[in-house]
Structures are given as structure tokens and as C-alpha cells.
Amino acid sequence: MKQLKQRSDCPISSALDIIGDKWSLLIVRDIMMNGKNTYNEFLKSVEKIATNVLADRLTMLEATGIITKEEHPESKAKIYYKLTEKGIDLLPVLIELILWADEYLPVSKSAVAYGKVLKKDKAGITKQMMAALKKANK
């Protein structure tokens, strides 16, 4: 696995030591916003993560306490990945990334629309989503 070392005690740097890559936050996104919870569901995302990289990221997200592996309620062949509270608390980071991308990068129509809604009541929507995620996670 990609080794986990802290480059400094700066909070930004420390956060990036864990989630500063192209894939980790997409897995968090898929669980948080796209209702995905299994390896194969993550694999099917449009961004096409490589199988070994996905396995690696899942291991490290679990090791850092962002996700947990659980028994899948419907099948023993599946593993149910879910966010921990630490993982759910990444929501505000994702929200800010969405707002920034929405302002400056070419994104889908639906993302633009969602950005507009978000912008009007960022704090409220974030709070509400966070509460829903935490409630559903119990």
C-alpha cells in the first residue's frame, strides 16, 4: 500500500497526505452522493479507476478511518463499504470543490444547476446533508 507518512504538522499538508490524490475523494463521493457501496460499483464509475488502485485506496481509506468494511446485508459475496464519521465530515471539502469547479471548470449541466442551488444556501444544505448522512449511518 501507498505508505502513510506525515510530511509536516501543517493541517493542510496532513490532510493531503491522506486524501491528496486523484482517487480517494472520488470513492468518498461515490459513497456519499452516488449511493455506491461495493467494489464493483466503485469500478463502474465514469472515471475508470484501475482495479489494483481501487483495492489500494480502499485499504488505505480503511486504515485511516475514513471508511469501514462491513458485511453486505444482501450477500456474503459482497462487501459493504461505508463512511465513518471522519469520512462523512469530508462533505464540506467536497462541497467547496464542487463550488470551485462549478465556477471555473467545464462541468455537466446538472452540476452547474446543483452549484447554483448550493451557492444560495451552502451552510444550510451542508448541515442538512451531513445530518442525513449521519442518521443513515447509525
Added chain:
Amino acid sequence: MKQLKQRSDCPISSALDIIGDKWSLLIVRDIMMNGKNTYNEFLKSVEKIATNVLADRLTMLEATGIITKEEHPESKAKIYYKLTEKGIDLLPVLIELILWADEYLPVSKSAVAYGKVLKKDKAGITKQMMAALKKANK
């Protein structure tokens, strides 16, 4: 240079295509919060970025419109790197990373203290910092 391609039209993915790595946001941080503006100042940061990686990231941050290169006011030997508005608008992302790291990762005492202050009036402090950065940037 690291090539820039959009993996999808998802805003989170698109943002990560640009700043989803271990170094880009540290350069933004150094300009935004640590008063650094030159190659050698970036090199001296505690996280110890490699010289070629720094050169690469500066090129790509400029190519994506997050920073600009300007004449240094004091010396022709130096280059003055500054944030664009697009770069300044990454402040909320950095703020959320700080808050998350502050809550879940081992960070410096001063970062913990700053996090507490931030938490009390996130929106207000962000707004004020943003205004100060944009004003200073004119």
C-alpha cells in the same frame, strides 16, 4: 508536464484533475497564507518539494490559471508568483481541509488553536480573508 485531461464532467473529479495531488495546494497555501511568492521560498517549505516537481507544478498552476508569473518588484533575478482570482477562490477548500485535519489528524498546536477560532466563525473569517486577498492582489 503532467498532462491535463478531464476524466469526467463531474465537478469533484474535474477539480481533482487539477489540484488532486500532494503538492499543488501546498503551493497555493504558501502564497495565500505564508507570504511566499518565489521559487526558492516554495522550496524552503517544511514539506520539501523536489525542484523538478516544483517547476512542474508551477507550470501547471499557471497553465490552469491558478497562479501568474510576474516581474519581481525587487529583482530581475526573481520571479513573483501570485494567485489569480481562481487561485484565491480555493481558500474555502483550504479552510475545510484545515477544519477536517484539525478534528481528525495530529497537527501543530498553533493549527489546533487556529482551528478553534475558525470553527467559531468560518463564514465570517473566510469572507474577510478572501476580501483581503483580493484587495491585496489588485
Added chain:
DNA sequence: AAAATTAACTTGCTTTTTGCAAGTTAATTT
């Protein structure tokens, strides 16, 4: 005014990470 230093890179090389295709094993479905 020559020599040393500084600033911003570049180059070459090794190590690490990513990407891709194929293979494995257990559980589930046909």
C-alpha cells in the same frame, strides 16, 4: 571588475506509483 552567491530552473537516474490485462477464489445464479 572579477569572484562568489543567489535564483530559477534543467538533466539524468533511480524509486515509486499508476494503468492495463489477465488470473484467482469464493459466493451466487442459471
Added chain:
DNA sequence: AAATTAACTTGCAAAAAGCAAGTTAATTTT
């Protein structure tokens, strides 16, 4: 019983990161 699905692992090539040393122009020191 055979085929499929789910979650990985393995092997290998390509890309990126890390490290040390070198280059060039500007600036400072002697």
C-alpha cells in the same frame, strides 16, 4: 453442474516522484 459475479491479486509497461548535480542569468561581495 456450469456460468456468472464479486473482490481481489499478479505481472508488466508507462508515468510520475524523488534525489543529486549541473546550467544560466542576475546580483552581491571582495
